[in-house]
Amino acid sequence: MAFKQPEPQKTPPxxxxxxxxxxxxxxxxxxxxxxxxxFWRWSVSLLIVLHLLAVFSAPWDLxxxxxxxxxxxxxxxxxxxxxxPPPANSNVWQQPVMPRTLxxxxxxxxxxxxxxxxxxxxxxxxxxxxxxxxQVRDSGGKEIANAQFPDHKLHWPRLxxxxxxxxxxxxxxxxEESGRNFAQHLLRVNSGQTIRLxxxxxxxxxxxxxxxxxxxxAPNTYQVLATIQETPRQRSVPNPLPPVTVPGxxx
Numbered sequence: 001m002a003f004k005q006p007e008p009q010k011t012p013p014x015x016x017x018x019x020x021x022x023x024x025x026x027x028x029x030x031x032x033x034x035x036x037x038x039f040w041r042w043s044v045s046l047l048i049v050l051h052l053l054a055v056f057s058a059p060w061d062l063x064x065x066x067x068x069x070x071x072x073x074x075x076x077x078x079x080x081x082x083x084x085p086p087p088a089n090s091n092v093w094q095q096p097v098m099p100r101t102l103x104x105x106x107x108x109x110x111x112x113x114x115x116x117x118x119x120x121x122x123x124x125x126x127x128x129x130x131x132x133x134x135q136v137r138d139s140g141g142k143e144i145a146n147a148q149f150p151d152h153k154l155h156w157p158r159l160x161x162x163x164x165x166x167x168x169x170x171x172x173x174x175x176e177e178s179g180r181n182f183a184q185h186l187l188r189v190n191s192g193q194t195i196r197l198x199x200x201x202x203x204x205x206x207x208x209x210x211x212x213x214x215x216x217x218a219p220n221t222y223q224v225l226a227t228i229q230e231t232p233r234q235r236s237v238p239n240p241l242p243p244v245t246v247p248g249x250x251x
Contacts, residue, residue, distance in 0.1 A: 053102065053106070054102075054106040054109055054110060054113075054115060055115055057099065057102035057103050057105075057106055057110075058103065058106075058110055058115050058116045060099045060102070060103075061096075061099040061100060061102065061103035064096040064099045066088070066093040066094060066095050066096075067093065067094050068085065068092065068093060068094070069092070069094050072092070103116075126204060127204075128201050128202050128203040128204050128221075129165065129168075129169070129201075129202045130165075130168040130169045130171070130199065130200065130201055130202070131148050131149065131150060131168050131200050131202060132148060132149055132167075132168045132171065132179075132182065132197060132198065132199055132200070133147075133148040133197070133198045133200060134146075134147065134148070134182075134183070134186055134195055134196065134197045134198070135195065135196045136186060136187065136190040136192035136194070136195045137192060137193060137194045137195075138191075138192055138193055139193045141194075144190055144191075144192055145186070145190040145192065149164040149167070149168060150162075150164035150165045150168060151164075167182075168199075171199055176226070176228070179197060179199060179226060179228045180228060180230060182197060183195045183197045183228050183230035184230060184232070184233055187230065187231075187232050188232070192232075193231060193232065194229070194230070194231055195228075195229065195230050195231075196227065196228075196229050197227070197228045197229075197230070198224050198226070198227050198228075199224070199225045199226040199227075199228075200222050200223065200224055200225065201222070201223045201225050202221060202222055203221045203222070203223060204221075205221065
């Protein structure tokens with residue numbers, strides 16, 4: 001019996017390499033758009049970082065106060081009584097290095113951009129608001145004006161209301177003479193003869209009052225801080241200038 005020789009397997013033809021594909025072109029740039037050079041990108045990014053750092057440095061510096069060094073022991077007098085802390089300009093006090101350095105570095109930029117104004121936030125102990133009430137009467141005692149400022153019904157927009165609010169709030173800081181000047185102005189505006197002016201503090205509600213649902217404008221939330229009564233002052237009239245003689249002519 002004869003065996004049949006197996007036929008040799010044929011090697012499959014090697015696939016030909018695909019022709020190189022052309023590189024894909026990027027989408028066309030919109031007309032008028034200019035690509036940023038890396039130099040400008042880095043420059044603008046650096047300016048933004050510096051600006052944010054300057055904005056952050058102002059309140060950080062105002063919020064950090066000098067402190068006595070750890071372990072500081074206050075000196076005592078001959079009787080063993082502890083003496084008061086050293087003065088503020090003493091070298092004993094430690095100044096926060098980083099906030100002071102940043103504030104000094106950005107001082108001119110902060111002044112130019114007005115970023116170093118007082119960050120006097122109301123929290124965590126907000127105070128009440130101030131207002132001024134006044135009653136103006138004529139020579140016969142008849143009331144011709146009875147109002148207050150600020151008044152959200154009369155003073156608008158909000159910027160004008162805020163101006164009147166600050167005028168009322170700064171009266172106490174400027175002293176009694178400030179209130180008298182307000183009184184004289186209101187007398188002239190209303191053509192009155194007498195005025196009674198009250199500087200009032202509108203206090204915030206206490207937590208218990210909030211729980212008791214006390215109205216915000218309850219009468220017991222107003223406290224009179226000062227009262228002024230005025231009559232019109234006589235304005236001083238300057239003396240008239242003497243006539244001037246012109247050489248070679250008349251007066």
